[in-house]
Amino acid sequence: MYKPSNRLAKAAIATGHDPEDHEGCKALASVLSQVGDKWTILVVGVLSLGSSRFNALQRAVPGISHRMLTHTLRGLERDSLVKRTAFAEIFNHTSVWSSLRLALAKHQNDRIAALGKRLFENLPNPERGTARNLRMELYYRGTIELNNGDAQGALTHFRSAMQHMPTASGIDLHEDCLANAYLELGMVPEAIGEYQRILKLNPNYPLAYFHLGQAFQKQHRRPEAVAAFRHFLEANPTADQDSPQVIEARRSIAK
DSSP states (O other), X not given: OEEEOHHHHHHHHHTTOOTTOHHHHHHHHHHHTTOOSHHHHHHHHHHTTOOBOHHHHHHHSTTOOHHHHHHHHHHHHHTTSEEEOOHHHHOOHHHHHHHHHHHHHTTOHHHHHHHHHHHHXXXXXXXXXXXXXXXHHHHHXXXXXXXXXXHHHHHHHHHHXXXXXXXXXXXXXXXXXXXXXXXXXXXXXXXXXHHXXXXXXXXXXXXXXXXXXXXXXXXXXXXXHHHHHHHHHHHOTTSOTTSHHHHHHHHHHHO
């Protein structure tokens, strides 16, 4: 991530242009004295609007090569016109989401609000040149609402998530969010229908057979429950035998 220095930001404001803003004009003159070539001028123009990641900056400057952009940015860093910060140091959405889930479990409302704001303001684009990951965003919002007791809001977001394709072709780990919500809310027929839909798409989807077995149990449909739990165990022969899911599946079959 490349951020404009305070001097560059002040110069950008001066291009407004207020002739009475003597400090701004001085800042602008100072920057222009260090900006000479075509690429540097274009890069400075983009960064004057705010921080930008390398790939986004390259897309915003038509025709600039990776090598030339690297050279230009190094020069601007050397002249203290921009500051480079590793993106991972700025924001890690997985870490923030984990912290948010913990805050939800502890009902820490202030922390939930702060972490939620950070999360939704900084969701990454999954691939260069693509829009933000709407499925991930809707999954996050639905999970927060489910934890806060807003069942209808959660279901609405999970249903919307199903309308957006994963970031890559195929199926992803949020495909079962609606089914899991149905199961948690006691909407068992709907949960069964969703798990069966998922298993038609991917018979090896993680935990789908296990949760389907739980759903059949809630309807006292023991043969179907046993069959689902057997599918789960057969599909995961190397699973940790002490995991709660494996223990519950074996216990349910043995009853």
